[in-house]
Amino acid sequence: xAILRNKLRPFSIACFVGLAGFVAxxxxxxxxxxxxxxxxxxxxxxxxxxxxxxKFSQDIHAQMGLTCASCHGGDPxxxxxxxxxxRKAGWKGKIDRKRIPELxxxxxxxxxxxxxxxxxxxxxQLGQYHTSVHGKRLVAGDTKVxxxxxxxxxxxxxxxxxxxxxxxxxxxxxxxxRCHADASYMKEYSIPTDQFAKYxxxxxxxxxxxxxxxxxxxxTTCHGxxxxxxxxxxxxxxxxxxxxxxxxxxxxKSSHKEAFQSASLPxxxxxxxxxxxxxxxxxKLGAGPEGVCMxxxxxxxxxxxxxxxxxISLGRLDEAIKSADQVLHVAESSGMEVSEARLGQDxxxxxxTKARVTIHSFRQDLVDQDIQAGLKxxxxxxxxGKAAMVERNHRRLGLGISLIAVxxxxxxxxxxxxxxxx
Numbered sequence: 001x002a003i004l005r006n007k008l009r010p011f012s013i014a015c016f017v018g019l020a021g022f023v024a025x026x027x028x029x030x031x032x033x034x035x036x037x038x039x040x041x042x043x044x045x046x047x048x049x050x051x052x053x054x055k056f057s058q059d060i061h062a063q064m065g066l067t068c069a070s071c072h073g074g075d076p077x078x079x080x081x082x083x084x085x086x087r088k089a090g091w092k093g094k095i096d097r098k099r100i101p102e103l104x105x106x107x108x109x110x111x112x113x114x115x116x117x118x119x120x121x122x123x124x125q126l127g128q129y130h131t132s133v134h135g136k137r138l139v140a141g142d143t144k145v146x147x148x149x150x151x152x153x154x155x156x157x158x159x160x161x162x163x164x165x166x167x168x169x170x171x172x173x174x175x176x177x178r179c180h181a182d183a184s185y186m187k188e189y190s191i192p193t194d195q196f197a198k199y200x201x202x203x204x205x206x207x208x209x210x211x212x213x214x215x216x217x218x219x220t221t222c223h224g225x226x227x228x229x230x231x232x233x234x235x236x237x238x239x240x241x242x243x244x245x246x247x248x249x250x251x252x253k254s255s256h257k258e259a260f261q262s263a264s265l266p267x268x269x270x271x272x273x274x275x276x277x278x279x280x281x282x283x284k285l286g287a288g289p290e291g292v293c294m295x296x297x298x299x300x301x302x303x304x305x306x307x308x309x310x311x312i313s314l315g316r317l318d319e320a321i322k323s324a325d326q327v328l329h330v331a332e333s334s335g336m337e338v339s340e341a342r343l344g345q346d347x348x349x350x351x352x353t354k355a356r357v358t359i360h361s362f363r364q365d366l367v368d369q370d371i372q373a374g375l376k377x378x379x380x381x382x383x384x385g386k387a388a389m390v391e392r393n394h395r396r397l398g399l400g401i402s403l404i405a406v407x408x409x410x411x412x413x414x415x416x417x418x419x420x421x422x
Contacts, residue, residue, distance in 0.1 A: 036076045037084050038068035051155045058156050064117050071095065071103060098138065100147040101129055128227035144185070151175055167225075170209060172218045173199055195219075198276035217243065236274070237267035244268075250360035270296075282318070285311040285359070309364055313371045314355060320378035321348050327385035334392050341384035348377040 042051040056062050061070065069076050073090035075083060085091045095103055105126030107113055114121050129135040134145040151167060158165035166175045177196035179185055186193050199205050199219075207216035222239050223229065237257075241248030251257055251267070260267055266274075271284065271292045283290040285307055287299075297303045325345060331338050351374030358367045 036067060037079060038072070038074070038076045055156050058158065060157050060159050097143045097147055100149055101126060101135070101138070104148045105129075125226040128224075132224070132226065132228040134228060146179060150179070167220075169214045169216075169218055172220055173205070176219045195275045198273075202275060202277045203279045204277060235267060236269050240268045246357050247360045250358055250366075253361040253363065253366070256362060280356075282311060282314050282356070285314070303362075306362065306364060310359060310362075310367055313364075313367060314352070314359075317348075317352050317355065317371050317374045317378065320375055320382070321345065321352060324348070324378045324382040324385060327382060327389065331385050331388040331392065334389075336388040336392050338385060338388050341381040341388075344377055344381045344384075348374045348381065350374075351377065 073092040075089040078084040109126045111123045137145045181196040183193045204217045207213045293307045355370035
């Protein structure tokens with residue numbers, strides 16, 4: 001037994017030394033510090049003071065190793081409330097709304113510090129915020145305006161890529177609407193509060209929420225996020241052109257640009273609205289309730305005549321494409337090979353789309369270039385479809401004659417057999 005103890009002693013000593021070393025390393029790295037008296041108390045409190053361990057564990061800051069003391073100060077390892085919340089321990093307590101941007105900026109404006117967690121994260125958010133309407137009004141003493149925690153939440157902040165995040169593209173409009181759709185809250189600012197209701201009906205909202213296109217515009221796409229400012233600070237067409245590049249290029253060639261600027265009209269918004277942007281159709285050129293041209297123009301004037309000519313041109317190409325589609329569909333359903341013409345129809349539709357974009361130039365000559373190119377392609381495809389139908393008819397005729405011939409031969413054989421039998 002003594003011999004066994006002597007043999008095991010070096011192994012026991014090694015285990016003890018290894019365990020002691022691991023404990024020391026864990027203490028140095030902070031892994032040994034699991035006590036958090038902040039959460040021990042606040043998890044039992046009701047809202048707004050209540051913060052559960054589960055809720056805080058979802059916070060991006062907690063996942064990066066930050067604690068309550070990182071923002072509020074104090075000593076979360078002390079069981080003595082007087083020591084845990086002492087000024088000597090850096091206790092700040094509740095953060096005043098005016099101080100929130102600066103508190104968040106104390107970390108988020110430090111590139112060296114932020115680089116440790118996310119090298120790609122921007123560090124100019126605080127500077128941008130100071131240029132915004134929100135930031136300027138906060139400095140002026142208006143504490144109702146949005147600060148960091150209003151948009152990003154407080155103790156359960158999530159990365160913008162997280163679908164549960166209040167600043168995820170899908171949720172941004174709802175976050176902004178918490179203030180901007182509240183008529184009583186926004187009363188003193190004398191600005192509309194129907195933006196969210198209108199946006200909810202827009203083609204942008206449909207693309208984002210129904211089709212799941214995260215690149216579709218939401219509030220921050222047009223108004224900015226930390227440096228939020230109304231589009232009127234510059235020109236609204238400059239905002240729209242960030243996505244609608246070709247439409248903007250055509251608008252630059254249009255007589256509307258000079259006319260709108262001289263009348264101080266907000267560019268794209270005149271025809272398309274701003275928040276309630278619906279899917280544009282050729283009916284916008286019409287004289288009906290969906291038409292926009294006649295809101296400004298007089299019936300019969302030169303612009304009205306140009307409008308009618310453009311609408312007729314678009315209609316001709318649209319009808320030509322539909323006619324070719326119909327013939328090609330019948331030919332394809334009959335088993336004819338028309339795949340090349342089918343592919344050509346995509347080119348014709350592209351010409352129609354391009355013509356509709358070129359409408360923003362409001363120049364008949366430029367639109368006609370696209371219309372004529374589309375008509376030429378649609379006509380070729382229509383001829384291909386008709387040729388396929390002719391070939392189909394020939395095949396059917398040949399098949400019919402063959403079947404008749406086969407039938408005559410069979411009938412002759414039957415009569416011959418009958419004659420032999422008799």
